[in-house]
Amino acid sequence: MQEKNNKWTLKNVVTLSVFTVIIYILLMIGMIATNILLTPVGAYFASPGISALFAGPFFIVMVNKIEKRGVTFLLSLISGLLFLFMGQLYTFLVYVMFGILTELCYLGKNSYHKLVNNFSAFFLYMLALSAGGFIPMILIREQYVEWYKTVGNAESVSAMINVYGTLHGVLITIGITLVGCVAGCLIGFSILSRHVKKARI
């Protein structure tokens, strides 16, 4: 279906708000559950991927229903603001940055209905959750480790470096997130065609 125009309607705003809350809560539940079941180390690696498995269908349905320029940026912005209210200034900045990148995934006609575009955007959105950890380790490693030492003991600093600062750590995180996003998006498209479109909701 062609995009009719890019003007946001009242319904688009309400749908964005409703689904953003659901996606955010699923991210939180994913983080908490993986912290409990897999320890914080396991959670760091696995929580974006596991959250993506559940949040994927909501992301796909929301984008498909709204299909307007700015939908994923606003999703990222609102998610970032919610993290900011939890005191995560850095996470907010990362989400805004990644939000801009997600919008670039939707260039081209009918992009809001294509699997590849949606997957790319969703992958970037979910990666923002862990990017706040490994991006500073890649860009400003020494300063970040010094900053981390200011409130933390030696064991926590070395655990943080092992998790955020090694190549295999970063690749494992990206890999699990990728798998979770693929699964989440495929399930989302399946739900979209078998249920949402069939029921004409």
Add this chain to the structure above:
Amino acid sequence: MVKLEHLSFHYEDEENICGIHDVSFHLPKGSCTVLCGTSGCGKTTLLRLISGLIPTFFAGEIKGKIEVNGKNPLEMSSDERALTYGMVFQDPRSQFFMPRVLNEIAFSGENLGIERMQLLHKIEVITRQLGLSDLMDRDLSRLSSGQKQKVAIAAACLLNPPLLILDEPTANLDYESTRSLIEILTEIKKNGTTILISEHRLHCLLPITDRYIYLKQGSLAKCWSKSDFEKMTLEETEKYGLRHPDSGKNLFIPSCRDKGDLLVGKAVGFHYAHQCLVLNKLDFSLGKGSVVAVVGKNGKGKTTFGKILCGLLKQKSGKILYRDKPISAAKRCRNSYFVMQDADYQLYAESVGNELVLGKKVTEAIKEKAYAAMALFDLTNLKDRHPASLSGGEKQRVTLAAAYCSDAEIIVMDEPTSGLDAINAKRVAKFIQLLSNANKTVVVITHDELLLRAVSDSIILINENRLLEG
């Protein structure tokens, strides 16, 4: 106040939903009109047209003319719409924007920029009129259905709109709450507000109604004055598929009742966390294959009782015995089926056929049972439809058919005829009888007198946390 001239509408790409064909009528200022008709006759479509929701939110082609307060609804600005219409939907939950009563009532006024003291005065007036003064600081999610309905009306009437539209306002209300609603609407009508109601329970609205408009397949088929409608006999009313206070009187079908009690409760008590007692020392017994109706005022514990029977909630005190042996909540849950009031929470498959066999290994026997259930519950022609695309009554039939196919011995149904017309309500009574004939014990939580008369072996009244067997 409202003028329709040769109004026609059909939905775009929706063959299953009835449109409107050449409807003309005029609602005088200060009058109260009730739209009636069988399910799917076009009442909701007509309300959407009058309120301007069509074609803004529902695509389709409109022909003819609509005028509300001298203006076409589509030409109204947001402010004009908020000042002209008061809208109360059937489900208050999905129209509340704020968590507390005071904030919800004030919402429209704040949006329109009404000065603070003036707004507070308006809130005081409307809450006094509707008897909501004690509820102002309460959380909306903790109110009863009747209280939520009052809050929705208060929020809709805050700005004294000339037109108040209510879509099935009594669907979830008990007798007392309905009477309270009528008193409120009487007061509102005295203020000069024009009222338009879409409803199935028609006779309770007689005190305030001036006219009944009957729709059939999208056309205006009949128009009755209050006195003409009041004089209609049971037979005449049922000819139109409408409800009558005596509906269901001749419909009682004796149920097949096995001897012996299936489930017995002794001194059962329950309370929610941080709340006062909901159920207190209840004794009850349910016979195998019997149909038991549970009645009582809104918020007195009927649904809680139903959930305890099904094992969805565990009783805080007392015992429940299954064939004279104590049974845990988990075991009761495995042996029961609870049909929720809102079927949306219990439909998961992509077709009606698949819904009936969901969760089971599909053998020939299961398939046969599913086909038999579809035939019994008039679902055969809907076999491939997605359950979410069905009407409320059709969804209800799907969940009943799924209950029929299940192995559960006890089936609890929460307000199964809420929002249904007379024809579909009687159908539900017939389906309940089918379940009873299949030796399932059916517990029906209901306000509906038609259903009570038609189908129950016994009635349990829950009043002030206590259970009085009747």
Add this chain to the structure above:
Amino acid sequence: MMRIQDPRITLISLLAVTVTAFIISSPVQLHLLTGLCVLYLISLSKFKSALRSAVIYVCLWLLVSILPTSVGSVTVLLFMYIRILPMLAISAALISTPPSLLMWTGARMHLSQRALLAMGVLLRFFTVIKLEMQAIFQGIRARGMFPHWYSVILHPAQSYECLVLPLILRGLKLSSDLTCAAEFRGVESRAMRTCIYPTVCSLKSILGTICFIGGCIMIYYGGYFHG
């Protein structure tokens, strides 16, 4: 009606504490910052929040000091919570503000009507979603879909769909219903939004916030010169 501090002042305090928590360089500074936030909450008469924040902060530090070294990864999490606790304390004060007042504040900050509506729906929906998920879980149990606790593990695909699908459909239905309701509540009105709550932007509030920001600056520079 109780006067409530203008949320913009609380927002400024939140930004101040967020920046300060980011740039401080010692645990002592963090203790002082948390103490300052607790005092701030007390000044707003939010005694329960103040006590809760203080108790949680002390408990987290105690946990960190008694946990063995082999659980290094758990301490990563604990230190993260310790670091964000001052912000969470001030955020709690902001979130407890009535939504209509937050929307009024947004209007004063020249946010669009659509953004205000999104804010209102977001705040409302956090409580609604909890009720919806409870109803979905009850619906699943009520249908006898997974009679035993391990049934969920034996049928993961079905469990997943039974959880996700009703939530998607309810989300879409609620969006639709809320939008229809919003049409009649003047949400797109161009008038300047008002609020039933009298807000306080008094000299006392402003001075209090200035003192709070001053306290944050002193905590930072105190550590800077000491370190």
